Amino acid sequence: MNKKWFVIVNPTSGNGASRKKWPLIFNELKQQQFNFEFTITTHKYHAENLVQNAINKGFKKFICIGGDGTLHAIVNGILSVNTENISTSLNNLSEIKIGIIPIGTGNDWVKTYTISKNYKEAIKIIKAEHTKKQDIGKITLIPKNKVFYFNNLAGIGFDGFVVNKVHKFKNLGSLAYLSGALVSLFSYKKPLLEITFNSKVLKSKTLLLFVGICKYCAGGMQLTKNPNPTNGLFDITFVKNITLFQIIANIPGLFNGKIIEHKIVKNYKSNHLKIKVLDNQETFIQADGELIGSGDFIVNLLPKALSFIVPK
Numbered sequence: 001m002n003k004k005w006f007v008i009v010n011p012t013s014g015n016g017a018s019r020k021k022w023p024l025i026f027n028e029l030k031q032q033q034f035n036f037e038f039t040i041t042t043h044k045y046h047a048e049n050l051v052q053n054a055i056n057k058g059f060k061k062f063i064c065i066g067g068d069g070t071l072h073a074i075v076n077g078i079l080s081v082n083t084e085n086i087s088t089s090l091n092n093l094s095e096i097k098i099g100i101i102p103i104g105t106g107n108d109w110v111k112t113y114t115i116s117k118n119y120k121e122a123i124k125i126i127k128a129e130h131t132k133k134q135d136i137g138k139i140t141l142i143p144k145n146k147v148f149y150f151n152n153l154a155g156i157g158f159d160g161f162v163v164n165k166v167h168k169f170k171n172l173g174s175l176a177y178l179s180g181a182l183v184s185l186f187s188y189k190k191p192l193l194e195i196t197f198n199s200k201v202l203k204s205k206t207l208l209l210f211v212g213i214c215k216y217c218a219g220g221m222q223l224t225k226n227p228n229p230t231n232g233l234f235d236i237t238f239v240k241n242i243t244l245f246q247i248i249a250n251i252p253g254l255f256n257g258k259i260i261e262h263k264i265v266k267n268y269k270s271n272h273l274k275i276k277v278l279d280n281q282e283t284f285i286q287a288d289g290e291l292i293g294s295g296d297f298i299v300n301l302l303p304k305a306l307s308f309i310v311p312k
């Protein structure tokens, strides 16, 4: 078994902040006595292959240096591994430990666990190796049967459309998502969706549907009611429509969670959903802030499927 850490650095995350901070982080890891190998990613989703190769070599401990997209790629890399080929010292993928040094734009997943954005503090947390097993979402795109996993939140509709636009606003940091949302409201056309869960069917023009595991998304917004990352249920938010005026009037509510109490927002809990697009509107599905596809899909919850290193 390999006791070393495998460190993955996305040099583009946080608008290039990872690239700048990496030499400092490298020194701090040495200072805090970490035994590690590292790779700097060279392209999108590179982290997935890196993780899989590392697991095949026997690595069981990973450090993610990047934002939510980098963590998403690592999660997808681990859960897509062919368990028949991996070393015998690993009985279950949830034995793998994932630590994160958050250097992204939104850094939304770490907010649920209050992992510090100060890299020295984040490294101390990783050093303590206190883990928490967390639920993971599994999205299967129909009809391609393509699978994606998410550890924070997935959404269809307006927010996928916004994610598509956000890269233009990344230099605005955490306000990037809000800026993207305001600009997108003018051009977004709502698809007619059939959303099935708990033997309930919602058939409606839909502005957005969130399927949440953790609490924050889109640069610190709280758009799910009371998600619990370990209770085996998604926290679902459904919004038929919202006007530009309502968004602007509720901007504080987007960040402090009060928006969820608004009458336009419906909240549900389930561990399985099926989403069908009934018209020809293009749909956008985002998972952890990454655009993953469009069209019909199902979402299943994998209870406590991965172990993350979090503060005690």
Ligand SMILES: Nc1ncnc2c1ncn2[C@@H]1O[C@H](COP(=O)(O)OP(=O)(O)OP(=O)(O)O)[C@@H](O)[C@H]1O
Pocket (backbone or CB within 6 Å): 010, 011, 012, 013, 014, 015, 041, 042, 043, 044, 045, 046, 066, 067, 068, 069, 070, 071, 073, 103, 104, 105, 106, 107, 108, 289, 290
């Ligand atoms: N070398 C690379 N070149 C270009 N893109 C990369 C590279 N390595 C990783 N990526 C991709 O960069 C994207 C952005 O990374 P990430 O989400 O971690 O940072 P961010 O967008 O700044 O932060 P956040 O998601 O927290 O807002 C991800 O889709 C990731 O797969």
